[in-house]
Amino acid sequence: MGKSKFILIYNALSEKIHKQEIAAGSLLPTENELGEQFKASRETIRKALAMLSRNGYIQKIQGKGSIVLDVSRQNFPISGLTSFRELANHSKDTWRTNVHQLVLMKPDDHLKMVMNLHDDQMVWKVIRSRSVNGEAVILDKDYLIQGLVPILTADICEHSLYDYIENDLGLKIGFAKKEITVEHAGVEDKRYLTMSRDTHVVVVRSLVYLESAELFQFTESRHRADKFRFVDFARREHQ
Template identity: 30%
Template structure:
């Protein structure tokens, strides 16, 4: 967890504990920077996380107002979330584990070459994992990554957090992702691993994730049970 992520978690807990009351203003960034011993830029990053999650609203000239909007009754994630599922679940004090369904190296087909800016000769990992949260099937992830960019992936890494490995072991900086979210029908994999019914809708998230140097490092599509997970977007105008 980065410094700004840990600060965001502390502030969020204070909001939930009513230390910072709904409808009031968050202490200004200079005071928070002094309290946590960090720069205002770090505090601004923490507030951005809280804004995306619906806990605060920042308006230029008016400060940062406490919203503490509940995110409904099922797990939701901001559409521009890129910290990884393991971090999100750890933040919520929930247990997560991964079941590896398939893990192999292959040469990319044309669509993957285009998505990840690869040549036909650059091998990729093809990974399918079932993410299990609190012993319930949660997300079925189909992930493709360039071998040269994310070297030495192992079963142990896949059972934990690929994003943690990318950021903290490889030292790569993730910039964000482009996502397409749509409803679709359950397929055979969903029925088998997510325990869906044949008539259940599934929320599919197709994603290309990028490093700060602009290179795409992941193409994936995750399959989410309709009753387990959703995505939310906060649209604010300054």
């Protein structure tokens, strides 16, 4: 199953904005012009523009069009569900994923409580570190329910879990609930991350659901505190 047309258009436009091929402060082409450029219907273009607006790439101004916003300072969005691979593709730095562990396991009591699992359910445990320009700065610990993700390989985990889940398994990822804390670096942080004098990590724990509202993943993303900035884009909803 391929990605929806509006997602492909969104990816193409967001990448151009990230690479500053479309400058901040400039106007996007009109809906009609974008429709001709991408050979897409007006409804599809509007869906792509709505997604760009929600994620902070553009501001729609009545009578003018869509103005491109400055995203050069956005490093790691907390809201939204963007895969690491998609973020890396937009970055000028050299990112690499290393898979340290991939096992099928019975969840412990804590995991059963967090993910609301039954005794007979199995989960995939994946531990991956993310390196930028040779320094390991993120440690991701993922737990995925085997009943929804039957097969998983190290190659899939190194490339992109979300690409595999959406395009190979045909599942639609819907939303996530996230919690952010600052914690002392643990044994695994010191083992897998390039730690110096830092004694703390920023931890983002996420419960990730399909569009059907079915939970399929719990993620603990542990970031070296000195190397990552979290940026959110908030838009006020007018009544």
